[in-house]
Amino acid sequence: MPRPFGFTYAHRPDGTVTITHQGRAAGTLRGERAAKFLGEVESGDAQLVMARWTGAYKHGNERAARQHPRNRR
Template sequence: MPRPSGFSYTTRPDGTVHITHRGRNATTLRGERAVKFTEEVESGDAQEVMARWTGSYKFGNERTARNHPRNQGRRS
């Protein structure tokens, strides 16, 4: 599974955190959630943390789901 990429974040003076993915707004965090995010992103892999906080990450079961009989005939 490839590593997440393309995420960036900015922290505003009021404590608000804006997370973007490839230049588009992914989420905005305020208050206690913004503080927890900032602590976590500084202590770990920033790209993976941002992917997890925005929900924009792969679960690892895409191939299994694609091959399930219920999904046969559906191709995207």
């Protein structure tokens, strides 16, 4: 499965975490959720964790896209 890329995050001094995807804001986390996110991102694959937290993960069209003639190998 190809890995999503282009995600970054910024941890601000007030505890807020902002996740961006290719330069655009994809999500903002505060408080307990921000702390949980930071724990996950440090212990796993950061790109996959950010994709999951922003909801940009497994939209259901992966199988159909794989079968498209442009994507066949």
